[in-house]
Amino acid sequence: MLTILGEARQGGFCDRTSRRGFLRIGSLALAGVSCADVLRAEAAQKKSGSKSVIMIFLPGGPPHQDMYDLKPGAPAEVRGEFRPIRTKVPGIEICEHLPRLAGQMDKLAVVRTIVGCTGDHYSFQCMTGRDHRRQPPGGWPEFGSVAARLQGSSSPAVPPYVGLSPRMQHRPYNSGYPGFLGPGYTPFQPNGDGKEDLVLQGVSLERLGDRRGLVQAFDRFNRAADQSGMMDGMDTFQRQAFGVLTSSKLAEALDLSREPAAVRERYGTGTAVHQGDGAPRLMEQFLMARRLVEAGVRCVTLSFSFWDYHGSNFDLCRQNLPPLDQGVSALVEDLHARGLDQDVTVIVWGEFGRTPKINAQAGRDHWPNVSCALLAGGGLRTGQVIGATDRQGGEAVERPVRFEEIHATLYNRLGIDPGTATVNDLSGRPQYISDHYPAIRELV
Numbered sequence: 169m170l171t172i173l174g175e176a177r178q179g180g181f182c183d184r185t186s187r188r189g190f191l192r193i194g195s196l197a198l199a200g201v202s203c204a205d206v207l208r209a210e211a212a213q214k215k216s217g218s219k220s221v222i223m224i225f226l227p228g229g230p231p232h233q234d235m236y237d238l239k240p241g242a243p244a245e246v247r248g249e250f251r252p253i254r255t256k257v258p259g260i261e262i263c264e265h266l267p268r269l270a271g272q273m274d275k276l277a278v279v280r281t282i283v284g285c286t287g288d289h290y291s292f293q294c295m296t297g298r299d300h301r302r303q304p305p306g307g308w309p310e311f312g313s314v315a316a317r318l319q320g321s322s323s324p325a326v327p328p329y330v331g332l333s334p335r336m337q338h339r340p341y342n343s344g345y346p347g348f349l350g351p352g353y354t355p356f357q358p359n360g361d362g363k364e365d366l367v368l369q370g371v372s373l374e375r376l377g378d379r380r381g382l383v384q385a386f387d388r389f390n391r392a393a394d395q396s397g398m399m400d401g402m403d404t405f406q407r408q409a410f411g412v413l414t415s416s417k418l419a420e421a422l423d424l425s426r427e428p429a430a431v432r433e434r435y436g437t438g439t440a441v442h443q444g445d446g447a448p449r450l451m452e453q454f455l456m457a458r459r460l461v462e463a464g465v466r467c468v469t470l471s472f473s474f475w476d477y478h479g480s481n482f483d484l485c486r487q488n489l490p491p492l493d494q495g496v497s498a499l500v501e502d503l504h505a506r507g508l509d510q511d512v513t514v515i516v517w518g519e520f521g522r523t524p525k526i527n528a529q530a531g532r533d534h535w536p537n538v539s540c541a542l543l544a545g546g547g548l549r550t551g552q553v554i555g556a557t558d559r560q561g562g563e564a565v566e567r568p569v570r571f572e573e574i575h576a577t578l579y580n581r582l583g584i585d586p587g588t589a590t591v592n593d594l595s596g597r598p599q600y601i602s603d604h605y606p607a608i609r610e611l612v
Contacts, residue, residue: 218322219511219582220461221546223311223469224454224496225291225333226518227341227446228476231532232540233524233561234485236262236278236553246524246560249482257551265489268497269542274551275500275509277611279541281555281564284571285520287536289476290340294517295469296347297575297602306348306594311575312467313346313353314601317591318584323464325417329355330460332453333471337445343469348593355469358422421463424455431455435498436491446474449488454495458502461512466582475518479529492516500544513546513581515574524560538564541574546581548611572605580607 233239238252238261252261255273262270262278269276286293292300295310309317312329321328331344346353420426438451453470460468472492477484496516503509521539522532538557544550556566576586579601586607590598 218464218466219546220465220513221311221315221467221578221582222457222461222499222512222514223294223467223578224514224516225294225341225343225469225471226473226475226492226516227291227336227338227471228289228444228474228518229520229522229534229539230475230518231477231481231485231522232280232538233522233532234263234481235266235489236540236542237280237557237561238263239524239559239561242524242560245526248526250485260551260553263489265486266493268493272497272500272544275504275544277543277548277550278553279543279555279569279574279608280538280553280557281566281568282517282521282539282541282571282574283537283564283568285536285539287520287534288340289338290519291343291471292340293519293571295343295345297571304348304593304595304597304599306350307345309347309349309353309591310343310345310355310469311578312355312469313349314591315466315579315582315584316353316355317349318589318601319466319582321464322466323417326421326460326464327356327418328466329353330465330467331355331357331469332359332456333469334359334440334442334447334450336447336471337442341446341471343471348599349591355467417463421459421465422456424452424459427455427459431502434501436494438491438495443474443488444476446476447471449473449491451491451495454499455502458499458506458508458512462506462508477522477531478527478533479531481522481526481531483530496542496544503545509545510547511545513548513578514544515541515578516543517541517574521561524562535562537562538568543577543611546578548577548581552610554608554610567610569608570605572602573608576602576605577607577611580612 234248234250238250239247240252250263250265253264253267253270254261255270257273260273286299286301288300290300296308297311298308316328319328333343336342344355344357424432432455435455436451438449440448440450442448449472453472457468457470472495473488475488499514503512518539520534520536523535527533554567555564555569557563558565579586579589584601586602587604589601591601593599
């Protein structure tokens with residue numbers, strides 16, 4: 169791991185977290201082939217313009233019947249405690265605890281009928297669009313890793329893929345795995361595992377402008393790394409890769425103190441306390457994601473709170489839906505205000521849905537039969553709902569949508585043809601990125 173020391177002070181990433189803990193990246197991604205491979209690809213051919221995806225993962229399985237697919241006409245043991253409210257788009261209703269998103273429904277699209285969930289508590293299916301039970305050697309790569317492989321970085325000053333999610337107690341919730349693409353396409357992970365941390369010796373953020381000090385520190389780092397064989401054969405591209413991680417552009421994108429106070433207040437402050445065995449409610453992640461895509465990052469992933477409510481479903485939803493409403497609505501509003509709504513696609517989803525029937529503990533249990541997603545931006549056709557479930561919200565009865573179709577849509581928004589694009593696996597065999605599934609026609 170590389171750690172760039174920063175002054176511990178308020179106004180950093182979240183809840184008094186300094187940039188010291190934020191500017192870190194896995195050692196393989198620094199010294200192996202990650203950024204260097206991307207830079208080689210950039211040197212070989214001209215890359216496309218900057219299009220980006222922000223993927224917001226809700227670990228635990230959010231209750232679709234209590235968010236975007238309420239069933240007020242169902243029996244009491246199914247419909248629950250929440251009432252639907254009207255949105256900006258006539259005929260579309262969502263939960264009363266999502267009023268800000270309701271006011272932006274013309275900028276949003278809801279998919280109510282995602283099918284094909286494996287029913288496992290993990291981020292894998294959202295991040296890869298694949299079933300983990302059928303994998304090639306090395307494993308399926310995540311969406312951001314594929315985008316990094318096919319398009320590289322949109323700027324030599326920023327990595328193509330950034331994972332903002334803090335490390336979660338339930339390990340399958342964690343993401344950042346490049347699969348058979350190899351460590352060269354691991355995301356920049358500010359909160360990654362750090363048992364083998366390497367410190368850029370003697371160089372703080374305040375000294376990054378001192379080129380001589382940086383070169384000297386890099387030389388010391390290089391010699392120490394060479395002793396372990398980690399950086400054998402470093403060439404000019406790898407030096408450029410090091411430059412990516414220490415560029416002022418990236419450091420500035422990570423510095424929320426550059427945002428006006430009113431903008432930071434709109435997103436909220438959040439809490440660094442983990443919810444259950446999932447993620448914290450870090451409101452700052454939404455703003456950080458916007459700053460990163462604005463700087464040219466192609467894919468940003470983050471995880472928000474915890475949604476596995478086998479008991480007290482409605483009390484926990486009252487705690488979690490309002491901050492989700494605030495963070496996502498602030499992000500969507502911000503992207504439109506900055507003219508980024510055509511270039512940045514946002515998706516919010518979890519690994520599966522919840523049971524139609526409320527259990528004896530006032531909770532909803534796991535339900536892989538159907539789940540939901542919220543999308544925005546990317547030039548998508550918004551202001552609509554795709555698909556319909558039955559009277560109890562338990563089965564898709566109109567327009568089922570698979571995970572692969574969602575991923576095909578996201579690739580399409582990056583300018584990648586999901587029908588023809590491939591990446592080679594460990595045997596050199598080309599693998600189609602969405603297994604021949606097309607983008608969702610209603611959206612594109």
